[in-house]
Every structure is written in structure tokens, then in C-alpha cells.
Amino acid sequence: QKEVEQDPGPLSVPEGAIVSLNCTYSNSAFQYFMWYRQYSRKGPELLMYTYSSGNKEDGRFTAQVDKSSKYISLFIRDSQPSDSATYLCAISTQGGSEKLVFGKGTKLTVNP
Amino acid sequence: ETGVTQTPRHLVMGMTNKKSLKCEQHLGHNAMYWYKQSAKKPLELMFVYNFKEQTENNSVPSRFSPECPNSSHLFLHLHTLQPEDSALYLCASSQEGRSVDEQYFGPGTRLTVT
Numbered sequence: 001q002k003e004v005e006q007d008p009g010p011l012s013v014p015e016g017a018i019v020s021l022n023c024t025y026s027n028s029a030f031q032y033f034m035w036y037r038q039y040s041r042k043g044p045e046l047l048m049y050t051y052s053s054g055n056k057e058d059g060r061f062t063a064q065v066d067k068s069s070k071y072i073s074l075f076i077r078d079s080q081p082s083d084s085a086t087y088l089c090a091i092s093t094q095g096g097s098e099k100l101v102f103g104k105g106t107k108l109t110v111n112p
Numbered sequence: 113e114t115g116v117t118q119t120p121r122h123l124v125m126g127m128t129n130k131k132s133l134k135c136e137q138h139l140g141h142n143a144m145y146w147y148k149q150s151a152k153k154p155l156e157l158m159f160v161y162n163f164k165e166q167t168e169n170n171s172v173p174s175r176f177s178p179e180c181p182n183s184s185h186l187f188l189h190l191h192t193l194q195p196e197d198s199a200l201y202l203c204a205s206s207q208e209g210r211s212v213d214e215q216y217f218g219p220g221t222r223l224t225v226t
Contacts, residue, residue, distance in 0.1 A: 008152055032212045043116070043202050043217025044155070088155065092211035099168060100211045102155035 006103030019076040023089035034090040079110045116218035133188040135203030143209035144186040149200040162209035193225045
């Protein structure tokens with residue numbers, strides 16, 4: 001079983017839709033959960049960062065962690081064409097020198 | 113220049129060539145990383161340097177050789193590569209080498225091995 005599973009998509013939605021992006025993981029020791037966004041021909045950039053369980057909101061973006069189900073989500077409200085990118089989840093355990101484990105990334109296209 | 117820069121942006125090389133990828137960060141960070149990004153695969157960590165010392169070598173074949181002369185520069189020397197090494201190679205930096213530190217990525221070098 002892979003450490004982090006993420007459906008690569010592609011996912012295509014109309015402008016204004018609510019988007020749900022998800023990852024599942026196998027290691028219950030994971031505590032730090034991140035979402036990176038990668039535009040075409042660019043490197044990834046950190047979008048959201050949560051520690052342990054719960055929700056975190058930043059504008060149109062909400063990151064949700066359910067540790068009991070080992071499931072993390074990123075919701076995008078009122079999606080815009082500028083949200084078209086690949087979204088990668090990234091997970092870590094204790095936050096020390098161990099490496100960050102990335103999902104495959106989900107390619108999202110928001111159509112005007 | 114700001115952020116993390118990488119050169120060249122595109123590289124085509126034969127299996128017998130030797131080439132180098134260059135990364136430079138202008139953020140004052142102490143840790144630098146090399147990642148390999150292939151289609152439909154997770155981002156693969158290759159090497160980590162923390163305060164110029166290599167702290168991670170993720171079982172990378174010896175045909176990839178990193179070099180970190182100072183905290184701002186990172187190189188990846190390539191020789192006798194295979195076609196399956198074709199990928200996007202991303203460099204990143206962070207304040208320290210902790211996995212929870214935000215990593216700042218460069219735009220990558222698109223490598224094609226013929």
C-alpha cells in the first residue's frame with residue numbers, strides 16, 4: 001500500500017463550482033498536512049498547511065483533515081479559471097528531518 | 113533575481129553525454145533539495161542538503177551526482193543517463209531541513225534523454 005494516494009484526475013469543472021480534492025494515507029503517525037499548487041511550467045507553491053485534525057480556511061480554500069479515516073481534503077469554493085493547476089498533497093510525521101511524502105497530484109481545469 | 117532559479121529550463125542529452133543542472137536560491141535559506149517529477153508519479157525526493165551537508169540520498173543511482181558548494185547554490189551532475197531518467201527536475205529550498213518547513217520550488221529543468 002502506497003503511503004499517500006491521490007487521484008491524478010484530470011478534473012474539469014465549470015467556473016463557480018465547488019471543487020473537492022482528496023488524498024488518503026496509510027501511516028497513522030502523519031501529523032502535518034500540506035497542499036501545494038503547481039501551475040503549468042512552474043514549480044509547486046505552498047497553498048495550505050494544517051497540523052493534526054480539523055479544518056483550516058483561507059479565503060475560498062478550506063483544508064480538512066480527518067485522522068480517524070486517514071483522509072485529507074481541499075475544498076475550493078467559487079472556483080475560478082485561475083485555479084486551474086495541479087494540486088499536490090504532502091504529508092509528514094513529526095516535522096523533523098524526515099522527508100515530506102507527496103501525492104501524485106490532481107490536475108484541475110476550471111472552465112469559464 | 114528573486115526566489116529559486118534553475119538553469120537550463122530545457123535540456124536534451126544523449127545517454128553518453130555529461131551535463132549539469134544548476135539551482136540558485138536568493139532567499140537566505142539553509143536547506144536545498146532536488147526532486148524528480150515524472151508524469152502520473154508522486155514527486156520523488158532525490159537529495160537534501162542542510163547547511164551544505166548532504167542529509168538525504170534517497171537511493172538515487174550514482175549517475176546522478178549532487179554538489180552543494182554553498183547554501184545558495186546546488187548542482188546536479190548527470191552522466192550516462194537512461195531514457196527513463198527523462199523528467200522534470202525540481203530544485204527547492206527551505207529555511208531549515210525540517211519536513212514541515214515551507215519549501216520554495218524553482219520552475220524546474222525539463223530533461224529529455226535520447
